[in-house]
Amino acid sequence: MDNSLIDGLQDTNVVQVFGKMTNDCIGGGLENHLISKNTQSRDVFEQHVKHVREKGLTFNYTFNAPSLMNKEYTLSGKREIRELLDYITEVGVNEVTVANYFLIDSIKKHYPELDVKISATMQVDNLSKARKFEDMGVDCIVLDPMQVNRDFETLSAIREGTDCDLELIVNNNCLWQCPVLSAHQTFLGHSSQLGENKEVSHDYIYIKRCAQERIYNKEAWIIADWIRPEDLHYYEKIGYDFFKIIDRATPQDVMIKRAKAYSERHFDGNLLELIQHWGYRDLVKPEEYLDNIYVDNRKLDKFLKFITRMNCRDIGCGTECKHCFKFAEKSVSIKQKIVDKFSAAHSSAIKEIEYLNVE
Numbered sequence: 001m002d003n004s005l006i007d008g009l010q011d012t013n014v015v016q017v018f019g020k021m022t023n024d025c026i027g028g029g030l031e032n033h034l035i036s037k038n039t040q041s042r043d044v045f046e047q048h049v050k051h052v053r054e055k056g057l058t059f060n061y062t063f064n065a066p067s068l069m070n071k072e073y074t075l076s077g078k079r080e081i082r083e084l085l086d087y088i089t090e091v092g093v094n095e096v097t098v099a100n101y102f103l104i105d106s107i108k109k110h111y112p113e114l115d116v117k118i119s120a121t122m123q124v125d126n127l128s129k130a131r132k133f134e135d136m137g138v139d140c141i142v143l144d145p146m147q148v149n150r151d152f153e154t155l156s157a158i159r160e161g162t163d164c165d166l167e168l169i170v171n172n173n174c175l176w177q178c179p180v181l182s183a184h185q186t187f188l189g190h191s192s193q194l195g196e197n198k199e200v201s202h203d204y205i206y207i208k209r210c211a212q213e214r215i216y217n218k219e220a221w222i223i224a225d226w227i228r229p230e231d232l233h234y235y236e237k238i239g240y241d242f243f244k245i246i247d248r249a250t251p252q253d254v255m256i257k258r259a260k261a262y263s264e265r266h267f268d269g270n271l272l273e274l275i276q277h278w279g280y281r282d283l284v285k286p287e288e289y290l291d292n293i294y295v296d297n298r299k300l301d302k303f304l305k306f307i308t309r310m311n312c313r314d315i316g317c318g319t320e321c322k323h324c325f326k327f328a329e330k331s332v333s334i335k336q337k338i339v340d341k342f343s344a345a346h347s348s349a350i351k352e353i354e355y356l357n358v359e
Contacts, residue, residue: 003051008256010055012263017052018060018097019248021045025080026103027065027191028248046091058094062248063103064119066185072102085111097142099185108137115139120169121185123147126154127161140165142244145172145225146181152238152308159239167242168235170227170262173275175210175220176312202349203281211282214293215342219328221295223317226275228297229262231304247279254278271295283345284338292338299331 006017020028021042052059071077081103088096089111096114098104099121107116117140118124118133125147133141141164148154149168159166174181187203213220227235232243245258258274261267267274272295278286306323315321 002252003048005252005255006048006052006055006057008252009057009259012256012259014057014259014263016058016060016095018062018244019048020062024084025071025077026063026068026084026100028062042087049092053092053094059092060095060097060117061088061093062097062119064097064099064121066099066121066182068100068102072100081106082110085114089114095139104133104136104138117167118142120144120172123181124158127157130158130162130164130166134162134164138164140167140242142167142169145169146174146176146178149225149227150176150304150307150312152234153311155235155240156238165242166240167244168227168240169225169244169246170229170232171245171258171275172225173277174225175213176223176225176317178209180209202353206280207283207346207349208353210280211284211342212346215334215339218332218334219318219325221293221332222300222303222324222328224275226271228271228300228304229265229267229274230297230301232262232265234304234308247277249277249279251278267297269297271297271300283342283349288338288341292335294333296331300327303327 009017049059068077072081085107094115095117096103096107097117097119098107099119104116104118107114116138118138120142122133123144124130124133124141125144130141130143141162143149143155143158143166145168148158149172227243235243243262245255245262250258254273261274270290270293272290272293274297276286276289303323310321312321318325
């Protein structure tokens with residue numbers, strides 16, 4: 001945690017920042033080793049929250065690991081959780097993002113001063129789910145970007161049918177309708193919990209599916225869930241006015257650039273500067289993606305208008321509809337250099353992970 005990030009956000013429309021200590025008993029959505037070790041110190045954390053509040057922003061603490069291995073139902077687990085909640089409340093945290101049903105009720109009952117935000121990890125993707133969480137008293141719901149960011153019919157229904165705040169993640173850059181979302185989020189959650197940091201060689205799901213798709217198929221960069229700065233008005237028109245920029249592992253200068261682009265509703269250049277992940281373990285570095293893959297943001301100016309009028313859920317992507325493929329051809333370029341490097345590392349990594357003989 002570096003206060004220079006907060007200072008760099010002063011001329012933007014940012015109203016809240018989110019984060020957490022490197023690891024705790026509940027966990028979050030990123031592997032620990034990808035986060036600055038400075039955040040292990042409670043002194044550093046306290047100073048950072050104080051600085052955030054002094055700058056007129058609110059601080060959201062992320063409890064968005066989907067599984068606590070049932071320790072939330074044990075006496076010792078409840079003690080750990082209570083101590084952590086007591087602490088973050090005392091130091092001035094305004095809100096918590098949760099991905100665990102037990103925590104919703106417990107925090108609303110015992111910590112009324114904390115607002116509760118439902119994590120995208122809980123996969124709220126329809127009006128029925130949203131209303132059920134609203135009935136529990138939550139203050140805000142982050143909708144599942146992989147399911148709804150390009151489903152304007154569902155987005156409209158959720159907004160019209162609820163009164164709580166709703167938030168959309170704008171630069172997640174995951175595969176649309178990802179079938180292994182829950183498994184990957186569980187992996188990431190466990191990797192950020194105290195006592196659960198088991199040594200694993202790779203982020204298997206990410207390199208097996210996400211990274212591989214994007215390296216070999218340029219259309220995967222377009223068949224995703226990002227929202228460009230220029231396209232925020234489509235969402236505002238149907239009632240959305242809270243937008244979330246991720247991720248916590250991103251270098252601070254890049255995060256400030258992203259905040260300014262979304263505040264100004266305009267960005268010229270490589271869209272990867274706004275959507276490239278730093279929070280997942282890959283076989284090539286984020287900087288290598290930026291150097292070798294270019295997604296021309298200006299060539300996507302007419303992309304979303306067509307999406308707002310159709311239903312991507314129930315149509316054959318790549319067979320019945322080629323919209324994203326056409327835009328990929330004219331907007332995405334991938335250098336052979338990164339394809340070759342990824343391919344060389346990919347086969348050995350997958351073989352190592354999938355090898356089941358442990359004798």
